[in-house]
Amino acid sequence: MQPNDTKEKLEMQALHFFALNDYERSSLNDIAEALGVTKGAIYHYFKNKDDLFHNCVLRLLDVMEGWFVHSMSSDIPLKMMLDNLFNVEESMTEMAESTGLGAVIVNYTNTLYLMLSALKKFPDLKDRIEDIYSGFRNALKGMMSTAISNGEIHPETDTEAVAFEITAFYEGALLLGAFSNTQDYAVLGPRVCETIWKRIAIERSTNKGK
Amino acid sequence: MQPNDTKEKLEMQALHFFALNDYERSSLNDIAEALGVTKGAIYHYFKNKDDLFHNCVLRLLDVMEGWFVHSMSSDIPLKMMLDNLFNVEESMTEMAESTGLGAVIVNYTNTLYLMLSALKKFPDLKDRIEDIYSGFRNALKGMMSTAISNGEIHPETDTEAVAFEITAFYEGALLLGAFSNTQDYAVLGPRVCETIWKRIAIERSTNKGK
Amino acid sequence: MQPNDTKEKLEMQALHFFALNDYERSSLNDIAEALGVTKGAIYHYFKNKDDLFHNCVLRLLDVMEGWFVHSMSSDIPLKMMLDNLFNVEESMTEMAESTGLGAVIVNYTNTLYLMLSALKKFPDLKDRIEDIYSGFRNALKGMMSTAISNGEIHPETDTEAVAFEITAFYEGALLLGAFSNTQDYAVLGPRVCETIWKRIAIERSTNKGK
Amino acid sequence: MQPNDTKEKLEMQALHFFALNDYERSSLNDIAEALGVTKGAIYHYFKNKDDLFHNCVLRLLDVMEGWFVHSMSSDIPLKMMLDNLFNVEESMTEMAESTGLGAVIVNYTNTLYLMLSALKKFPDLKDRIEDIYSGFRNALKGMMSTAISNGEIHPETDTEAVAFEITAFYEGALLLGAFSNTQDYAVLGPRVCETIWKRIAIERSTNKGK
DNA sequence: AATGAATGAGTCTTCATTCAT
DNA sequence: CATGAATGAAGACTCATTCAT
Numbered sequence: 001m002q003p004n005d006t007k008e009k010l011e012m013q014a015l016h017f018f019a020l021n022d023y024e025r026s027s028l029n030d031i032a033e034a035l036g037v038t039k040g041a042i043y044h045y046f047k048n049k050d051d052l053f054h055n056c057v058l059r060l061l062d063v064m065e066g067w068f069v070h071s072m073s074s075d076i077p078l079k080m081m082l083d084n085l086f087n088v089e090e091s092m093t094e095m096a097e098s099t100g101l102g103a104v105i106v107n108y109t110n111t112l113y114l115m116l117s118a119l120k121k122f123p124d125l126k127d128r129i130e131d132i133y134s135g136f137r138n139a140l141k142g143m144m145s146t147a148i149s150n151g152e153i154h155p156e157t158d159t160e161a162v163a164f165e166i167t168a169f170y171e172g173a174l175l176l177g178a179f180s181n182t183q184d185y186a187v188l189g190p191r192v193c194e195t196i197w198k199r200i201a202i203e204r205s206t207n208k209g210k
Numbered sequence: 211m212q213p214n215d216t217k218e219k220l221e222m223q224a225l226h227f228f229a230l231n232d233y234e235r236s237s238l239n240d241i242a243e244a245l246g247v248t249k250g251a252i253y254h255y256f257k258n259k260d261d262l263f264h265n266c267v268l269r270l271l272d273v274m275e276g277w278f279v280h281s282m283s284s285d286i287p288l289k290m291m292l293d294n295l296f297n298v299e300e301s302m303t304e305m306a307e308s309t310g311l312g313a314v315i316v317n318y319t320n321t322l323y324l325m326l327s328a329l330k331k332f333p334d335l336k337d338r339i340e341d342i343y344s345g346f347r348n349a350l351k352g353m354m355s356t357a358i359s360n361g362e363i364h365p366e367t368d369t370e371a372v373a374f375e376i377t378a379f380y381e382g383a384l385l386l387g388a389f390s391n392t393q394d395y396a397v398l399g400p401r402v403c404e405t406i407w408k409r410i411a412i413e414r415s416t417n418k419g420k
Numbered sequence: 421m422q423p424n425d426t427k428e429k430l431e432m433q434a435l436h437f438f439a440l441n442d443y444e445r446s447s448l449n450d451i452a453e454a455l456g457v458t459k460g461a462i463y464h465y466f467k468n469k470d471d472l473f474h475n476c477v478l479r480l481l482d483v484m485e486g487w488f489v490h491s492m493s494s495d496i497p498l499k500m501m502l503d504n505l506f507n508v509e510e511s512m513t514e515m516a517e518s519t520g521l522g523a524v525i526v527n528y529t530n531t532l533y534l535m536l537s538a539l540k541k542f543p544d545l546k547d548r549i550e551d552i553y554s555g556f557r558n559a560l561k562g563m564m565s566t567a568i569s570n571g572e573i574h575p576e577t578d579t580e581a582v583a584f585e586i587t588a589f590y591e592g593a594l595l596l597g598a599f600s601n602t603q604d605y606a607v608l609g610p611r612v613c614e615t616i617w618k619r620i621a622i623e624r625s626t627n628k629g630k
Numbered sequence: 631m632q633p634n635d636t637k638e639k640l641e642m643q644a645l646h647f648f649a650l651n652d653y654e655r656s657s658l659n660d661i662a663e664a665l666g667v668t669k670g671a672i673y674h675y676f677k678n679k680d681d682l683f684h685n686c687v688l689r690l691l692d693v694m695e696g697w698f699v700h701s702m703s704s705d706i707p708l709k710m711m712l713d714n715l716f717n718v719e720e721s722m723t724e725m726a727e728s729t730g731l732g733a734v735i736v737n738y739t740n741t742l743y744l745m746l747s748a749l750k751k752f753p754d755l756k757d758r759i760e761d762i763y764s765g766f767r768n769a770l771k772g773m774m775s776t777a778i779s780n781g782e783i784h785p786e787t788d789t790e791a792v793a794f795e796i797t798a799f800y801e802g803a804l805l806l807g808a809f810s811n812t813q814d815y816a817v818l819g820p821r822v823c824e825t826i827w828k829r830i831a832i833e834r835s836t837n838k839g840k
Numbered sequence: 841a842a843t844g845a846a847t848g849a850g851t852c853t854t855c856a857t858t859c860a861t
Numbered sequence: 862c863a864t865g866a867a868t869g870a871a872g873a874c875t876c877a878t879t880c881a882t
Contacts, residue, residue: 006842039844126390127391129389130392164402168385168395187880195375199409250867259852449872458848459872459874460875549809558743587805587806589799590801591802592798593798657854669864670865679855
C-alpha cells in the first residue's frame with residue numbers, strides 16, 4: 001500500500017495523528033505540515049475535519065477487515081489459526097506490517113481508543129464495526145464446521161457460543177494487556193486458549209500411537 | 211454518597227462530563243455552569259484542568275474498586291456470583307445506583323473510553339488500574355479455592371488461568387456489546403459462563419437424582 | 421519607512437503599545453484592534469506575545485542604531501555634533517521623525533523602560549544593546565582622533581575615557597530629566613558639555629583675535 | 631530595620647516581589663503566601679494592589695533618601711566621598727545591607743525599573759523623586775562650598791553645574807553598567823571621576839613636597 | 841490544485857477583589 | 862484580625878474554517 005495521490009497521503013497521515021494523539025488534539029495544521037502541504041489542501045479533499053476523520057476510520061476498518069479476511073481464509077487448520085491469533089505480539093506486528101499501518105495499529109490501546117472516539121462521533125459506524133466482528137465470528141464458525149467435518153472437534157460443539165467465547169476472550173485479553181504493566185496476558189492467553197481447545201477437540205490417541 | 215461541599219460536587223460533575231463527552235470536549239465553563247458556580251471556583255480547588263481530571267479518575271477508580279470488593283466479599287456462592295456478574299445489565303445498574311455514579315458508569319463504552327484517555331494523559335494510573343484488576347482476579351481465585359474446599363469444583367482446577375479467563379472474557383463481552391447493536395452478548399455471555407462452569411464444577415448427581 | 425504589509429504594521433503598532441503602556445499592560449486584543457485586524461492575525465506572524473515583543477525590540481534597536489550611525493557618520497565637526505546631541509529636545513524630535521517611530525521614542529522614559537523590561541525577558545538582548553552603545557562610544561573616539569589630527573583637541577586626550585564620560589553623562593542627564601519636573605537638565609546639559617569641551621579643546625586665540 | 635508588624639512585613643515582602651518581578655507579574659497571592667498569610671490580610675492594610683505598590687515605593691524612597699542623607703552628612707572630605715560613590719559595587723552593597731533592603735536594591739536595573747514603572751502609575755511620585763535627587767545635588771553643592779572654604783577646590787567652581795555633572799554621570803554610568811556585560815564601567819567610572827576632580831581641585835604641590 | 845492571509849469562536853488560566861464568618 | 866470561598870473580567874492562545882488568488 002503505497003499511496004500516491006495527496007488524498008490518500010492525507011488520510012494516512014491524519015490516521016497517524018488521530019491514532020497517536022486523538023481527534024481533538026490533532027490539528028489540521030500539524031497533519032498538513034507533516035505532509036509538506038498547507039491546511040487549505042485538506043479542504044480540497046474533505047468537507048471538514050469530521051469528514052476527514054470519518055474517511056480515516058473507514059479506511060482503517062477496511063484495512064483491518066481485509067487483514068482478518070485474509071488471515072482466516074487461508075487453508076490453515078483451526079488449531080494453528082488460534083495459536084497464531086493468541087500469539088498476540090507477533091500477530092499484531094504482522095498485521096501492522098502487511099497493512100502498512102505501522103505505528104497506528106501496533107498499539108492496541110490506540111486502535112481501541114480511536115474506535116471508541118469514532119463511535120462517539122459517528123454512531124453509524126457501529127454497523128460497520130459490528131459487521132467486521134460478526135464476520136470474524138462467522139469465519140470462526142465456518143472453520144469449526146469444517147473441523148467437525150474433518151473429525152477434529154466434537155460434532156455437538158456449540159459453534160456459535162465458542163466463536164463468541166474466543167472473540168470476546170481475545171478482545172478482553174488484549175484490553176487487560178493494555179491496562180497491565182506485566183506480560184501476564186501474553187502467557188495466560190495461550191494457556192486459556194489451550195483449555196478451550198481441549199474442551200472441544202477430539203483426542204487423537206491413534207495419531208500419537210502411529 | 212451525597213457530596214455536600216463544592217469540591218466533591220465539582221469532581222462528580224466533571225466526571226459526568228468527562229465520561230459523557232471526553233476530556234477535550236468538556237469545557238470547564240460547562241462543568242462550572244452546570245453546577246451553578248463560576249469557572250474560577252474550579253481553580254480554587256484544582257491546579258488546572260488536568261488536575262481536576264486526575265482527581266476525577268482517581269475517585270472513579272476508588273468507587274469502582276470499592277464496589278468490586280463489596281460485591282465479591284459477600285458470602286454468596288461462586289456460581290451465584292458469576293451468574294450475577296454475567297447478568298451484565300442488572301449488575302451495571304446496581305453498581306451505578308449503589309455508587310451514586312449514575313450516568314457515568316451505566317455505559318461501559320464511556321467508562322472504558324474514560325479509562326483509556328486517562329491512561330494516555332497519566333501513565334502512572336496504569337499501576338492503579340492494574341491493582342484493581344489483579345484484585346478482582348485474586349478475589350476470584352480466592353472464591354475458587356473456597357469452592358474447592360467445599361467440594362464444589364475440581365481440586366485440580368487451574369484457578370489462576372480460570373480467573374484470567376473469566377475476567378478477560380467478561381471485559382471482552384462488554385466490549386463487543388459496546389460495538390454491537392444487537393443484544394447477542396446479553397444471551398451469549400451467560401451461555402459461555404455456563405460452559406466454563408460446567409468444565410470446572412463437580413457434578414452433583416444426587417441433585418439430579420432427586 | 422512606510423510599512424505596507426501586516427507584519428510590519430503589527431510590529432510598529434505593538435511597539436507603540438509596549439513603549440507607552442509596558443509589556444504586561446499591552447493586550448494583544450488592543451494591538452490588533454488598533455490596527456483593524458483580529459488577534460488571530462498576530463499569531464499568523466508571531467509565535468506568541470513574547471515573540472512579538474522580541475521582534476519589536478529588535479526592530480527598535482535596529483532603527484536606533486541606524487540613526488546613531490547616520491547622525492555620527494556625517495562629516496560635521498565634533499563640537500557641532502556634541503552641541504546637537506545635548507540639544508536633547510530637538511535631537512530627539514529629529515530622531516523620532518526621521519525614523520518614523522514617533523510617539524515611541526520621543527519620550528526617553530518610555531524607551532528606557534522598554535529596554536529594561538525587554539532586558540528582563542530576553543537577557544540575550546544585552547549583547548545587542550551593548551553593541552550599540554560601544555558602537556556609539558567608538559564613533560565618538562573616532563571623531564576625537566580626527567579632531568586631534570585636525571589640531572582641534574589636545575593630542576594627549578584620553579579618548580576612551582572622554583567617550584565614556586560623554587555617553588554616561590548624556591544618558592544620566594536624560595534619566596534625571598525623566599525624573600524631573602523642571603527643565604534644568606535642558607540648560608545644565610549643554611553647560612556641562614561646554615565644560616568638557618573646554619577641557620579637551622585647543623584654544624584658538626586667532627579666531628577670537630579676528 | 632526589623633519590621634515586626636504585619637503591615638511592615640507586607641510592604642517589605644511586596645517590595646521584594648515588585649522589584650524582582652515587576653508590578654504586574656507579582657500576584658497578591660504570592661506575596662501573601664511568601665509571608666505565610668492570606669490574600670485577605672493585604673486588604674486589611676491596603677485599599678488595593680495599587681495602594682500597596684504606592685506604599686512600597688514611598689517606603690523605598692524614604693529608605694534611599696535616608697541612606698543618601700546619612701552617607702553625605704558624615705564629615706568625610708569631598709574627595710573621599712566621591713571615591714566611595716564611584717566605588718559602585720561596594721557602595722551599593724553597603725546601602726543594601728545597612729538599609730535591610732538586600733536583594734531589592736543590590737541590582738540597579740531592578741531599582742530603576744521599579745522607579746520607572748511606579749512613575750508611570752503614580753505621576754505624583756515625580757515630585758518626591760526629584761526632591762531626593764535635588765537633595766543629593768544640594769548636598770554635593772554644600773560639600774563643594776565647604777571644600778572651597780577649605781581651599782581644596784577652586785573658588786570659581788560652578789558648583790551647580792558640577793553637582794549636576796557628577797549626579798548625571800553617576801546615574802549614566804550605572805545605567806551603562808546595567809546594559810553591559812563587561813566591567814568597563816567599574817574602571818572607567820573612577821577614571822572619569824578623577825578627571826573631574828583634577829579640574830576643580832587646587833593642586834597641593836606643597837603636600838607632595840613635604 | 842493549492843496557498844497564505846485572516847477570522848472568530850472557544851478554551852484554559854490568572855488574579856484583583858469582595859464578603860461572610 | 863484574618864481566613865477561605867467564590868467571583869468576574871480580562872488575557873493569551875488554539876484552531877477549524879473561509880476566501881481571494
